[in-house]
Amino acid sequence: MGYRVEVFDRAKKRVGEIDTWISLDFTVRWCAEGIWQLLIKDGTPQADLIEKGGGVAIWQEGVSEPLLSGQVDQYQKYWTKVQHTGPGSLYISGKCHNRLAYSRLAFPEPASPIPRQYAGRSTRAVASGAGSAIWSELSSALGPSALPDRRILGLNVGTDPQSGGKVTDSLRYDVIGTKLEEWCKARDLGYRFIYNADSQEVDLKVYAPRDLSREIRFSPELGNLREYIYTLTGPRITRVVVACQGEGSARYIWQLIDSASESEWGTSYEQFVDRRDVPLKTSPTGAPELVTTTGSDGFEDIGQNPSGADWTPLVIAARKTLTGAETAAQKADETHDKAKGPYNQAVNALEDAQGAVTRAKKRLADADTAAEKAAAQKALDEAETDLGKATTAHTKAKGDFDTSKAALTEATSNLTAAKNALKAALTAAKPVAVEHYLSVIREAAEAALKEGEKSGNFQVYPIDTDYCQFGRDYFVGDKVTVAVDGTEYVDIVREVSINVDEAGKTNEVSPKIGQQGSGEPLNLYKTVSELQKKLRRLEARM
Template identity: 30%
Template sequence: MSDWQIWVRGHGREWLGIVDDELDFSATARHLALGAWQVTVEAASPSADLLLEGEGLALIDADGRVLLSGPKRPMERGRDPGSDNTLTFTGVDDTALLSRIVYPSPATAITSTGTKHTAQYWTRNAPAETVLRDLISANAGTSALADRRVPGLYLPASQERGAALSSQLRLDNLLDAAWEIARTGGLGFHVVQDTESTDLHLVVYEPRDRSREIRFGEHLGNLGSYEYSATPPEVTDVIVAIGGEGVDRRFYRYQRRDPLWPGVVIEEVLDARDLSQEPGDGDEEWVNPDAASEQRATERLDDGAATASVTFEPLEVDGLRFGADYALGDIVTAELDLGDVTDTIREVRYSRTPDGGELIVPSIGEPPDQPQIYRRVAALRRDVDQLKTRR
């Protein structure tokens, strides 16, 4: 008997019914990234009618906990020769509903007739969870302008978890900014639907370092099949070029060699012409380029570092149950014949088929499918941040 329930919800997020005859189902929850889901059913099945009527679904475990919920995306219909028609429905998790823009003055509407904001930036200095909650509330929650609110979004009171930080935002993507605040503050979050209502709840969690206690290995009897992948660094030498013209421009070079790829040398120039060599008259915002260039080079070297990822099937034993003893965002260790891999659980894939039953497959390390894409997006976001003062 299955321990999971796949609930379908309607246009107003009311519960319509349960899918229990799917041909294939999978849902992937991700730490500080969007999750997704997919379900395939026979076109003539009762679940097909239910999913066609519905606008989204939720995966609920045996304890009544929502593992992932989210809206439906455009439908795909497929047919294999010699078989019945099938319908495949896909969607993302409800965290995607936070895709808004951060207003400098969130209480000031921007209209087609033109608007000036009284503040240059939205700013907050507080523990990370408080900054995160206030940011979402001001731009998508009950404190936001009426037409910018996510209907039914509930934000719990802050427990003031996470590192203290200062946030200064202007016309940023709300979801990207929230992920960066959580990452910097040592937190994680996602949005899921409440099982007793049509409300959406912001769930904030604090990842734990369980790498000493939570270890997986074949010799430990708790590691089934696994896949290991590694990629070399994208960059090992960063040359930061700061302000000036021609021969007067100043360059800084920073190096980082990876022990697994000692012969790999990849040089890259980072244009930082916004950094001035000396402060100008009345330039109160001048930043020392020695420290600033090192910081930018370090960020690029971090983004372009070599990566390793492990996707594995854990075997449940006493004291080692996903959701109870370790969770998404926690740091764990996989003991492989190639060596130990200690990293964050970046994503968890839930799947169910009639023959294979339920399966939970975590992944630790960089996302195994497209790590370079994630890093390039982070680099682009950083480049945009350099230009914020022009907005």
């Protein structure tokens, strides 16, 4: 199986081919940045082909498109007096074209430059099929829909593939490549940027990985498995003690035990987890109790749920009722205050009118002459008329005053009832809050147990054969099967590393299946445990 390396310039135009090298190493990764490195003699025409901004496309014999293509990002001169003599050697290396996705951030407003981002959304929601989400994000960040200074020369993103499961996410200056890893991982979808030798552009390809678990199998019996190692490791933590708020004996303590692992491995290990951020304390009966404070308004502060809302609909409704009652009470108080002035004035006016009538009557009684009596009578008539007016005004003012007072009394009563209802609702909501925080400390305990749980590591090292070759028969993202000791394990090919010698022949092809080598090894305890059991049964029969 041979390989060849084509070279293109910064405009993506093909400028030649490198057919002589000292070594070629490259790694193809599924939905991630692959890498390549070429070691060639310096001072040769082929060494001069690769320029800054240019790159390479690595082809495999019998495969219709490059396995990997990418731009150069590093030159390293290498000279020794023993092997790399004369002009020395040149290491030329770079990342694959998937790096383009990692070169852009997901702007909240893709159509706006950075100085105008403030005028738009703070975050951008994504809710579409994974294929459409990938295409749209890349098109708007570096394709034809991108701002002019963000577009990549010679890039073809094609049309919306409209494939894959639904993506629901939010974006705010995230690295797009990192986001695409997440979207593809959970939705059986892949993407890659690859050089197109015909159009001399870089094409975006969004594709569904194939399920080749029946066709592509690795096992010692088939001769395409160089080595495998499986390891069972006992638990490092089997008991987790979580401590919440409170002091001394009032501090709430809770324990979670992995009884199955203790029984299997015959050992136990304890770990303490401090969660003073969880507002639980121990009640006098030993049960968990919510830690609360009472504010100046007389209400208990029982906190809020993870969404920042009150714990129950009853509390929400009670707060709404209280707000209405407070508004009504304030309005009633203001109305009553307004009624006090006219009422007091009417009372004073009535008292003055009554006094005037009394004085007028006395004057009439004291009058001696007819003229005095006529004048006194006239004054009395006027005083009684004024008294009638004052009485009418007093009656109206008193009615308004009594009405506003009754309204204030009712509003005050309603306010008191609303306050009591809120207090009752807060009390009733405490168990809901307690249940939530109990789930929080359970999650904390489970996370600690997970970190120290028993583990099974399964490492496999496939090789290429005439009957099963990477690139020709399977590719990164495809599902394959590993069969060892009577147990089959199916997972996707995450990456493949290839070393090619100076003759263009393969020295080594090293696929990594599943989480192997990813930095996040999958815990295959059950699978590895089954391997061990089957091996023991086989040894027993032998």
